[in-house]
Amino acid sequence: MLARRIIPCLDVKEGKVVKGVHFENIKDVGDPVELAQRYEEEGADELVFLDITASYEQRETMIQVVEKIAEVLTIPFTVGGGIGATGQVANLLRAGADKISINTQAVLKPELISELAEMFGSQCVVVAIDVKRTWDRINRRSYWEVFINGGRTPTGKDALSWAQQVEKLGAGEILLTSMDTDGTQTGYDISLTRKVAERVRLPVIASGGAGKLEHLLAILREGKADAALVASIFHYRYFSIGEAKAYLQKRGIPVRVED
């Protein structure tokens, strides 16, 4: 049976991991390579690196970081942030990334998804969707709206139909972030994730809101997510990946643990 995945997410700025990451025995707490290795040893199923600066000059830095990460990791990893051109994707994959994640450019130019899927295969095209519950004043109803530019720009797009469109265009996975729960550590958005997971036949990675192990259980069970993206829980050492997986396994969620 396919295991549900636990995926630590690292924000990278100018070649350094920026969100507070509290590991002991690590010389440079912001070194993405050391952290990547540490998370693999702890049992991470995959890693996601988000380049949160992604200005033109800094893309070169990211390529170098990706090369160094690929040298040490033997689990898959995804790179996202500011990706909009097929040449850029080719460079990241050549540097050793297994998947890339696109967000804003996918919304602005949906055919980019098909282009990338055709060129590199669907399995390496992750479409990230940032979603916020919004009140539609005309139809007097609330809906899940897609946001771009790091959550700054509303698009008026309905997240559920966008997810379906993304699937048709050839995406291999959806990375679904709820802006309502992101950073709150009060739990993932279960109803949003479940709705999306039921609408598409693609794997869905849920993101935003994990603060306790119960949240992981809820998103994988009730939320029907295939994978959970986690930041604070692991970065601040509330729990180790091993503890999280043992907790889930005990409650009947299939996870990758050595038995």
Next chain:
Amino acid sequence: MIAIVDYEIGNLYSIFKALERLGEEVVVTNQAQEIREAEAVVLPGVGSFEKAMENLEKKEIKEVIKENQEDGKPFLGINLGLQLLFEKSQEAPRKKGLSLLPGEVVKLPPTNKIPHMGWNRVYFKKNSPLTRDIPQGRFFYFAHSFYVLPEEPQAVVGICNYNVVIPAIVNHDNVWGFQFHPEKSSVWGMKVLENWVRSWKK
């Protein structure tokens, strides 16, 4: 020297690094001559069956791979590289595969989430030098939408279950294929690669 066939498809760096970590001399190449001279050949690959076959034909690598098989040279296909070894694929019904192994490549049933993406347990159907020191039911990393159906059931060395039985390790004489990515499958992935190298290395 192990030659990794470069036919402009996907991430070759990880498999290169993995083999290098085992202490092997490795070259990534699209030159027929270099592939011909190598001690063993790895055909990696992600992406589309049709485009991959076109690239292999264009670079005359297809012929070298066939020669290799006749010479009994160790050969390993990974993911799409495994699927290309068969005669045909539902992914590109009009494109002929390398046809080193009898059988075809079919689409995963639509009732499954596609791609089959993530870690799944692999069970061995028989003992072989490649499965040495690897217990039953270890996790390996998969990322694919099609899977192989060998005509000869005895070619299947290992399987995994994704609502259908998927051949995960396939073997016929000197030709081996993995549906999973050993270079992305952490400790057990490295072990199965090491076993492959040991199986032919003198």
